[in-house]
Amino acid sequence: MAVIRDVMPAFQLFQPTSIADAQKLLEQHAQDAWVMAGGLDSFDWLKDRIKKPKALVDLSGVEELKGIRTINDGIEIGAMTTLTEVVRNPVIQQKYGLLGQAAELVASPQIRNQGTLGGNVSQDARCWYYRAGWPCYRAGGNICYADTPVGRNREHAILHAERCVAVNPSDSSPALIALDAKFVIRTPKGERVVDAEDYFIGPDTDITRMNILQPGYLLTAIRIPSTWAGARFYFEKVRDRNVWDFPLMNVASAMVLSGDSIERIRIAVNGAAARPLRLKAVEDAVRGKPRSPATGEMAGRLAVQGAVPLQFNGYKIPLMRNLVKRSISGVQEATWAS
Amino acid sequence: MTESLSLEIRALHEVSLTVNGELKTVRAYPMERLLDVLRHQLGLTGAKEGCGEGECGSCSVLLNDALVNSCLVPVLQAKDADIVTIEGLAAGVQLDVLQEAFLKSGGAQCGICTPGMILAAHHLLRRKPNPTTEEIREGLSGNLCRCTGYIQIVEAVAEAARRRAAA
Ligand SMILES: Cc1cc2nc3c(=O)[nH]c(=O)nc-3n(C[C@H](O)[C@H](O)[C@H](O)COP(=O)(O)OP(=O)(O)OC[C@H]3O[C@@H](n4cnc5c(N)ncnc54)[C@H](O)[C@@H]3O)c2cc1C
Ligand code: SF4
Ligand code: FES
Ligand code: FES
Numbered sequence: 005m006a007v008i009r010d011v012m013p014a015f016q017l018f019q020p021t022s023i024a025d026a027q028k029l030l031e032q033h034a035q036d037a038w039v040m041a042g043g044l045d046s047f048d049w050l051k052d053r054i055k056k057p058k059a060l061v062d063l064s065g066v067e068e069l070k071g072i073r074t075i076n077d078g079i080e081i082g083a084m085t086t087l088t089e090v091v092r093n094p095v096i097q098q099k100y101g102l103l104g105q106a107a108e109l110v111a112s113p114q115i116r117n118q119g120t121l122g123g124n125v126s127q128d129a130r131c132w133y134y135r136a137g138w139p140c141y142r143a144g145g146n147i148c149y150a151d152t153p154v155g156r157n158r159e160h161a162i163l164h165a166e167r168c169v170a171v172n173p174s175d176s177s178p179a180l181i182a183l184d185a186k187f188v189i190r191t192p193k194g195e196r197v198v199d200a201e202d203y204f205i206g207p208d209t210d211i212t213r214m215n216i217l218q219p220g221y222l223l224t225a226i227r228i229p230s231t232w233a234g235a236r237f238y239f240e241k242v243r244d245r246n247v248w249d250f251p252l253m254n255v256a257s258a259m260v261l262s263g264d265s266i267e268r269i270r271i272a273v274n275g276a277a278a279r280p281l282r283l284k285a286v287e288d289a290v291r292g293k294p295r296s297p298a299t300g301e302m303a304g305r306l307a308v309q310g311a312v313p314l315q316f317n318g319y320k321i322p323l324m325r326n327l328v329k330r331s332i333s334g335v336q337e338a339t340w341a342s
Numbered sequence: 343m344t345e346s347l348s349l350e351i352r353a354l355h356e357v358s359l360t361v362n363g364e365l366k367t368v369r370a371y372p373m374e375r376l377l378d379v380l381r382h383q384l385g386l387t388g389a390k391e392g393c394g395e396g397e398c399g400s401c402s403v404l405l406n407d408a409l410v411n412s413c414l415v416p417v418l419q420a421k422d423a424d425i426v427t428i429e430g431l432a433a434g435v436q437l438d439v440l441q442e443a444f445l446k447s448g449g450a451q452c453g454i455c456t457p458g459m460i461l462a463a464h465h466l467l468r469r470k471p472n473p474t475t476e477e478i479r480e481g482l483s484g485n486l487c488r489c490t491g492y493i494q495i496v497e498a499v500a501e502a503a504r505r506r507a508a509a
């Protein structure tokens with residue numbers, strides 16, 4: 005029986021056991037290096053021989069990157085913590101349930117057991133053309149195959165597209181933005197901590213990357229401050245099938261009420277643009293307003309201002325409007341008049 | 343220092359892992375899929391390749407008690423791990439309660455999905471010995487079946503749970 009046993013292109017493989025060593029290796033090999041966490045995204049790229057790193061840094065042996073601990077103000081989740089551990093963690097369940105809900109809706113049980121939180125927020129676009137190795141803008145070329153009258157773009161962006169119309173496919177990311185999480189990054193110059201929403205970038209910043217990680221950077225942990233612990237949370241994911249499928253769109257909100265009115269709120273949406281979007285303007289507009297269907301509708305309308313549909317994704321505009329509305333005034337009030 | 347951790351991926355390396363309770367040492371390329379090592383080197387052909395990309399679950403095995411898709415696990419990440427495959431479930435010729443229930447309820451037709459389904463069910467029953475129908479469906483949601491329509495499979499798992507509780 006013919007067995008093709010070495011399916012990968014050749015590269016050097018490193019298995020560091022500490023954050024310091026992992027970061028040093030990434031710095032040494034700079035743009036030739038590839039980080040492998042749970043490997044779910046990595047494996048596809050490498051097997052299909054589309055990405056050809058010269059050095060692969062496998063993080064599975066770095067114990068410091070695993071696990072969830074309480075810190076001074078909130079919790080810290082190591083980048084290599086699996087999505088299943090996030091879902092089952094009692095502190096997350098009690099105080100930061102928004103993240104647990106989002107993580108539980110990722111893919112399938114098997115994939116949640118293998119996939120890590122750091123990998124989930126750092127995963128690449130799922131655009132068909134790009135994944136199949138077509139030489140599009142995101143792959144360094146000078147054309148977009150999805151943004152044409154016949155391109156398969158049902159899953160693609162309605163906001164902030166700039167040459168590339170791919171979306172960010174992560175479910176956990178909008179929940180982390182709504183919880184005001186901080187991403188901890190080890191760089192050649194030391195540690196850097198950024199707000200969740202600033203971790204992600206769109207094509208206007210760099211068309212070939214989804215986040216701010218540069219060669220030599222390692223995401224080590226995600227911190228969730230206690231600011232939104234126990235707030236009123238809403239997460240909804242819309243997808244074609246109830247397992248495996250990436251979100252067509254999702255929404256995450258964290259809200260604190262005072263009486264009937266919205267005292268504090270954060271909302272984020274993914275699947276609408278190349279990065280998960282924090283809806284700052286919506287937050288500002290609804291603060292101090294009653295948590296009512298009317299407020300929800302106003303928020304939904306505001307959220308989709310400036311949205312531009314492609315040939316096959318026009319449905320995403322009412323979808324986003326309704327998801328934002330629900331994230332504020334709840335599901336019972338979901339029907340959209342008109 | 344750090345260089346010493348480097349592995350040549352074009353060379354075979356010794357990898358030890360416990361499979362169904364027995365310590366095995368294989369010579370494999372580090373990025374070889376655990377699925378291929380199990381099937382081609384250890385002759386454990388229960389785990390099947392349906393899609394090769396995480397979308398069907400027919401390659402499911404337990405890795406340190408977690409249900410994973412072995413088509414997406416490089417063998418280097420299974421080093422020193424404890425693996426359970428479908429071959430490890432029966433005690434000699436005595437089938438596991440789950441296997442018997444699948445037989446009885448018609449939970450297996452072509453059989454391609456069956457090893458993964460049974461392992462997913464086994465994994466579920468360990469955490470939740472008395473699952474609700476909803477929990478069974480959720481526990482098996484990462485495993486695709488093109489033959490049965492799932493109803494007999496869900497029944498088989500419920501039956502196995504009842505029999506395990508009675509035993
Ligand atoms: C069939 C299938 C269905 C899926 N469905 C969903 C879904 O519905 N929703 C969803 O959100 N996701 C989904 N995913 C994506 C899955 O959750 C991600 O592939 C996974 O979370 C990536 O995590 P990983 O640990 O496997 O990372 P890897 O695949 O190893 O890494 C992903 C990327 O992140 C980089 N990276 C990882 N960790 C770090 C780090 N610590 N520092 C710097 N860079 C890093 C890697 O270099 C790589 O580019 C699906 C995947 C599959 C295969
Ligand atoms: S949407 Fe982006 S990733 Fe997809 S083909 Fe166009 S440029 Fe490439
Ligand atoms: S073969 Fe592994 S999930 Fe389909
Ligand atoms: S029995 Fe044939 S795929 Fe399930």
